[in-house]
Amino acid sequence: MNVKIRALVERDIPFLWDMLYESVFVPEGEKPFPRTILNEPSLSKYVEDWGKQGGDIGLIAENEQQAIGAIWLRLFDETQKGCGDTETPEIGIAILKEFRSKGIGHRH
Known part of the structure; x- marks a missing residue:
């Protein structure tokens, strides 16, 4: 599979929302959360x-x-803290289900 890595640009923001949803942990055997979970401030801030x-x-x-x-990574300030501190960026990562376990994350 030919995979290219490029910088995230403004036109990718709708896809970034999709990836945020894909990154939400769902325990094995559980139903996925409704997509409206992305409206929660604790998630939408990412x-x-x-x-x-x-x-x-x-x-x-x-x-x-x-x-x-x-x-993607984002550094939060005191007004909208993430899970860590204001000096350490928080990272999100996700891939579409049909492309998982294909070694894409190991490519250079």
Whole structure:
């Protein structure tokens, strides 16, 4: 499979929301959360207003036809803290289900 990695750009924001949803942990055997879970401030802050905060960085993995995965990081400040501190960026990573377990994350 030919996979290209490129910088995340503004046109990728809808796909980044998809990847945020894919990154939500669902225990094995459990039903996935409804997509409306992305409206929760504790999750939406990882994508909302993407690119308007200093320190928003991301990459998109794509094959010849489509974007298939993303990795992104965001540094939060005191007004909207993440799970860590204000000096350590938080990372999100996800890939579409049909492309998992194909070694894409191991490529250089």
